[in-house]
Amino acid sequence: MNEQDMNEHQLPEDLQQQLQQPIPAADANTKARHIAAAMAAFNAQQVQTTSGPQENQANENLATNAAQNNLQKKSNILQGFFQRLRPTRDINHHGTDSMNNAINNTSNNSSFDHRPVWQKPALISAIAASSLAVVAGLTLTQHFMIHSSEQQLADAISMDAARTREPLNLASEPKLAKEKIHAEPAADMVVMQESVEEVVVNAPQPAVAMPAPMNDKFSGQEAELSKSIHAGLAAAPALKREASADMSAQPAQEFRDRFEDFKENSVTAVSANPVSTFSIDVDTASYSFARRMLNAGQLPAKDAVRTEEMINYFDYAYPAPRDKKTPFATHVSVMDSPWKKGNQLIHIGIQGYQLPASEIPQSNLVFLLDVSGSMDEPSKLPLVKQSMSLLLDTLKPDDTIAIAVYAGAAGTVLEPTKVKEKTKILAALNNLQAGGSTAGAEGIALAYQLAEANFNAKGVNRIILATDGDFNVGQTSDDALQDLIERKRDKGIYLSVLGFGQGNYQDAMMQTLAQNGNGTAAYIDTLSEAQKVLVNEATSTLFPIAKDVKIQVEFNPATVAEYRLIGYETRTLNREDFNNDKVDAGEIGAGHKVTAIYEITPVSANNKLLEPSRYQTPKVVDSKTNELAFLRLRYKLPNENQSKLIETPITNQLPEAKPGYQQEINFSVAVAGFAQLLRGSNYLGDYSYDKVIELAQANKGKDEYGYRTEFIQLVRKAKIAQP
Known part of the structure; x- marks a missing residue:
């Protein structure tokens, strides 16, 4: 046999591994059956030896012919898996082994043993041992695969069950719990508490891919085994547990947007009151807030709609x-x-x-930015930073910018700096982070100090307040704050207000600040709106x-x-x-x-x-x-x-x-x-x-x-x- 033939007909690697597994010891019944079969074969051999030579020769010829005919009929059946287990030396391309060729070539040789296969004890023992080894190997392989899959499934369920049974100790990690709740959209978090008595948690299912087509080397028994394993993995039961006190349903988030309550102007008889007097208003906050609500599929609150601001939003x-x-x-x-x-x-x-452009005066601007915890949303502080960056592009190099912030306390982030140092200004903006409560009055007082320290008598002196309007901390009363803004207004320092965010928007406060500060109030809900207010309409906003x-x-x-x-x-x-x-x-x-x-x-x-x-x-x-x-x-x-x-x-x-x-x-x-x-x-x-x-x-x-x-x-x- 040459090397190529050996490579073509060597056993598959998976079967070689199975045959190398140690053969388990047979039980007592198996041993008894094999001993009885060997004794019967030995007795038959003795009887045959004592018989006449002619009768034996005739019987051997008949048996040999029958065996050859039987092998010829089953030559196609014996190909494949079981044929490879026979102790043959070689297999040619026509499916007949060299052992059979040897029998045919030596049929007339008197020294060749012409007895039937079942009358050859050594061959029967070899076939029995090989068959037993294959069966034992397959059994052990199936057992190992089932045991391994069951163990993996059990481990996965046990690990998830352990995680599920472990109580959530929110008290020991308040920051983590708060951040998680804050990050979730309110609509997704809300579950009516009276309708929940038990939390049902489905254990994550093991990753079960669709079964691939079976290799034709595997038997039907192996395919059925694979299907049963997949079915077992897919049938993992749901885990249930009762909700702990920390996991009880949270109440619906209360949106605290606040607007000044007012009634629509009524019809007036000229005979009773022929004169109508009002202050002009160039604010536009109402339109952009209403737009945000409508884009979300909701009608805005009635008091959020101020008709004059809707009209004046547009350029005529x-x-x-x-x-x-x-x-x-x-x-x-x-x-x-x-x-x-x-x-x-x-x-x-x-x-x-x-x-x-030649008549635009110099600007002394102070960015007063709310960095309290309520501003920690994408539509708030991050949008504030982007908006202020846009405004920088409209200013002249010799204009000055200062940045003050307030949260639990107020502080100066950037002293008055020339716009030509844009990199320095942008770095100060980008380093801002939200957190803490809102000392709004203290922040406004600090902003006025910065504006006064760099006051330009021939230019524009203005504070631009960016906030969601949540002035929830501060010992200064509303009247005292309004008095401060009015006094600074009379000295030539104006205050404009940019509103951001939703759910905590204090529109009434924003309007009060802007009106008393001789400034404008706008609501920034998108970067496009920031472009409109701070770039396209920059001169209207500032001068x-x-x-x-x-x-x-x-x-x-x-x-x-x-x-x-x-x-x-x-x-x-x-x-x-x-x-x-x-x-x-x-x-x-x-x-x-x-x-x-x-x-x-x-x-x-x-x-x-x-x-x-x-x-x-x-x-x-x-x-x-x-x-x-x-x-x-x-x-x-x-x-x-x-x-x-x-x-x-x-x-x-x-x-x-x-x-x-x-x-x-x-x-x-x-x-x-x-x-x-x-x-x-x-x-x-x-x-x-x-x-x-x-x-x-x-x-x-x-x-x-x-x-x-x-x-x-x-x-x-x-x-x-x-x-």
Whole structure:
């Protein structure tokens, strides 16, 4: 036999390993059977030896022929696994072994043993021993595989059961427990406690892959064994345990967003109160907060919607003032009301003067950043850092930045530093981490100290507060804090507020700080919003062109029976406040746009909501006048304390607005209608979200940044979210 034939017909490696295993000792019954078979063969040999030579020769010839015929019929069956266990020397490519060839070649040789196989004790013993070794090897292999798999399964279940039975000692690791709970979304954590009596924990199943196709070297018995093992692994039972006190269901997280409670402006009879006075408002926080809620599939709270902030969120192409001597221009138009037939809308648009780059003053800014524990969310402190980084790109190299932070206490992170040292400023921002309570009043006091230490008499001195508004620690009262902000405002240091986050947002506090600090309030919910407020509108946000801006409208009782101011509920002033320069009002930044809308009911209309007074004597007025109202606007220049006055009559014969300007008016009216729908206004009749979409879509204009397209999508989301 050559080496190639030996390599081709050597036993498979797995069977060689099995045959090398020690053969277990046979039991007593097995030994008895083998001894009896050997004795029977020996006795038969003795009988055959004593028989006549001719009879023996004939019998041997018959037996040999029968054996050869039988082997020839079963030659195909004997191939494969059991044939390889026969003690042959070689196997040729035709499936016949060299032992059989030797028998055929020596059939006439008298010295060759022609007895049947079962009459050859040595061969029978060799076959029996080999068969017993194979059976024993297979048995041991199966036993080992089953035992090993069962042991692995038992170990996995035992380890998981040990982990499950081990009590959770949250008291010993309060920080870990707190962080875990804080990281989980509230909706995923909440389980109603009264419905839970037992916690069922499914043990992790062992990784069971789908059985691969069986190798044809393995017998059917081995395949069945593999299937049974997989089935046993997949049938691992669930583990149960009772919840400990530490694992009891947590109550639903209470969202503590707070907004100032106010009622919608009502209809007023001109005969009873012909004058309306209010402070202008350029804040936009309400719109971006409402947007966040709508994008989450929820309608915003009614008090979170301030109509004037929704309207003023957008940029309108109002005609600009001719020069900076008059810091803004007013534009008035009258149109039919889209939601109440017979009524009219008086639309007042104010456009601020846009400072050219050469006139932008230097800036002395202090970033006052809330780093308390409530800011430890992706939409809070991380977004604050990104937003402040964007603002840096809009400043001049000689502008200065200081950074103060507050948590349980306040501290200075960065002394006033030139913007040209941008790397140093960014490093200070990036090193900030959230933790602790919120000493907001102490932080504001520190920020004013930094601003005063680097005060620029010819520039802009402003504190930019970034917070979620949670001023939950501090011994300073609200009145004392407001007094501090007002005193610093009068010295030329303004305060603007950027709100972040949800669930702990204190809008009322943010509005109070911004209004008393002659600043603006914006809500940053995305990096795109930070880009809009701090980059695209940077000059409007940072550089004021007028302060204490007040609007007063006196209606003509001869032409107007009723009026209603849409929005500005939190900005109303007394009539006498208009001429009192001591009364604070809002500021307008460079390039700011401000819109105010009145809905009026003409005297000639039949849809008045208010009955005429029974006992009031009608005033004699000139019925020939065409004036609907008279507009007064009072303001101060940034460095002056004496106000200036602008007056404009509002007639019912105003020239028709140019097409481009009318488009801007119509879109602002669509936003006003949407805000009123969100608040559940009682004055809209059957006006609907679909009509808002129709009006806005027809007057969307160029929409360079896509804000108006986004608005239309928000209206659609509100329509879906409504009950």
